[in-house]
Amino acid sequence: MNAIIKKQILGQFFTKNNFWLKNHVLDFIKSTKATIAFDPFAGSGDLLKAAKEIGFKKIKGFDIDELLNWEINDSLLSIPKIKNSIIITNPPYLANYSAKRKNIYDSVKKYFEICKYGDVYQLAIEQCLNNDFGIMIIPETFINSKFPKHRLASITIIEDQLFNDTENPVCVICFDNKNKTYNNIKVYKNDKLLGSLGYFEKMRQTPQKNIYIKFNSPKGQIALRAVDTTNPAKPISFMKPEEIDYDLSDIKQSSRLITVVEMNTKKEAIEKIIKFSNDLLFDFRKKTNDILLSPFKGNKKNGERRRRLDYLTARAILENAYEMAHPNAKLF
Numbered sequence: 001m002n003a004i005i006k007k008q009i010l011g012q013f014f015t016k017n018n019f020w021l022k023n024h025v026l027d028f029i030k031s032t033k034a035t036i037a038f039d040p041f042a043g044s045g046d047l048l049k050a051a052k053e054i055g056f057k058k059i060k061g062f063d064i065d066e067l068l069n070w071e072i073n074d075s076l077l078s079i080p081k082i083k084n085s086i087i088i089t090n091p092p093y094l095a096n097y098s099a100k101r102k103n104i105y106d107s108v109k110k111y112f113e114i115c116k117y118g119d120v121y122q123l124a125i126e127q128c129l130n131n132d133f134g135i136m137i138i139p140e141t142f143i144n145s146k147f148p149k150h151r152l153a154s155i156t157i158i159e160d161q162l163f164n165d166t167e168n169p170v171c172v173i174c175f176d177n178k179n180k181t182y183n184n185i186k187v188y189k190n191d192k193l194l195g196s197l198g199y200f201e202k203m204r205q206t207p208q209k210n211i212y213i214k215f216n217s218p219k220g221q222i223a224l225r226a227v228d229t230t231n232p233a234k235p236i237s238f239m240k241p242e243e244i245d246y247d248l249s250d251i252k253q254s255s256r257l258i259t260v261v262e263m264n265t266k267k268e269a270i271e272k273i274i275k276f277s278n279d280l281l282f283d284f285r286k287k288t289n290d291i292l293l294s295p296f297k298g299n300k301k302n303g304e305r306r307r308r309l310d311y312l313t314a315r316a317i318l319e320n321a322y323e324m325a326h327p328n329a330k331l332f
């Protein structure tokens with residue numbers, strides 16, 4: 001098999017540095033009293049090497065690739081429970097649509113047939129949860145996914161660059177063998193504890209769909225740059241169409257990063273709606289520390305992660321801004 005295809009099918013991105021090992025993650029590892037570090041997707045063994053450095057005397061690794069000299073196991077199909085072990089792993093990532101786009105779907109079809117989710121890393125989590133304890137480095141998009149999170153003790157967003165060969169935004173999850181409520185699951189960004197998962201879930205913005213708002217409309221009166229630029233002074237923002245440095249005639253039905261929004265309102269109200277939307281967005285980002293906005297590849301120049309505003313949240317913000325601009329309006 002060609003090396004590039006193999007890298008895509010098996011998700012062979014190795015973890016070359018230890019930015020994931022924050023103090024609270026280390027405390028969690030110690031609190032489990034596990035004596036064996038276990039990586040069911042062991043790859044080049046970097047995570048097991050890190051485990052040895054923090055004091056594990058026994059390690060156990062599996063991989064599907066015979067060339068890597070681990071015991072062979074298809075860990076996306078099942079992972080044996082190992083007594084007194086903690087899983088420390090970085091599983092393969094591969095989205096269903098991306099496998100199809102890269103023409104490698106046939107090789108991974110068997111996983112998607114048993115995976116309720118859109119990416120094999122979620123199947124990997126499901127299999128790893130067979131063990132009592134674990135640490136997993138996974139895509140940050142996990143936070144906003146529907147995957148049930150009751151077994152987690154914490155989620156940590158890591159803004160540093162973890163891999164040499166991919167810019168995929170990642171987080172680290174720690175899980176144990178107890179079911180918890182979301183209010184007892186801690187969310188960190190790097191070393192800082194931000195709050196509970198329950199708090200963030202309550203902050204989610206859902207649109208009422210009670211006013212007419214159309215995205216990607218050439219007739220729109222409000223432009224939205226829905227993604228942070230690498231310049232911290234130019235974040236996601238709502239503006240007049242003539243203010244955006246982009247040719248809006250290029251907007252397509254599928255545009256997800258820059259859009260023009262059409263609303264049913266008088267010309268005089270537009271400026272107010274733009275201002276209120278930006279104020280609401282600023283407040284939302286501050287209160288949620290950006291946790292609820294999708295991560296976007298690559299960081300800003302100041303090292304913070306770039307974010308994308310999805311159109312459901314954007315719609316909810318525009319609805320609230322509309323109400324603020326029309327305090328007496330009757331909404332349908």
Ligand SMILES: C[S@@+](CC[C@H](N)C(=O)[O-])C[C@H]1O[C@@H](n2cnc3c(N)ncnc32)[C@H](O)[C@@H]1O
Pocket residue numbers: 009010011012013014015039040041042043044045046047062063064065073074075076077089090091092093
């Ligand atoms: C992202 S790499 C992680 C490697 C290692 N944890 C590290 O950080 O160095 C994923 C590894 O999982 C292996 N892999 C992919 N699919 C697998 C499967 N179904 N069962 C077991 N290993 C698999 C790949 O060969 C690759 O070595």
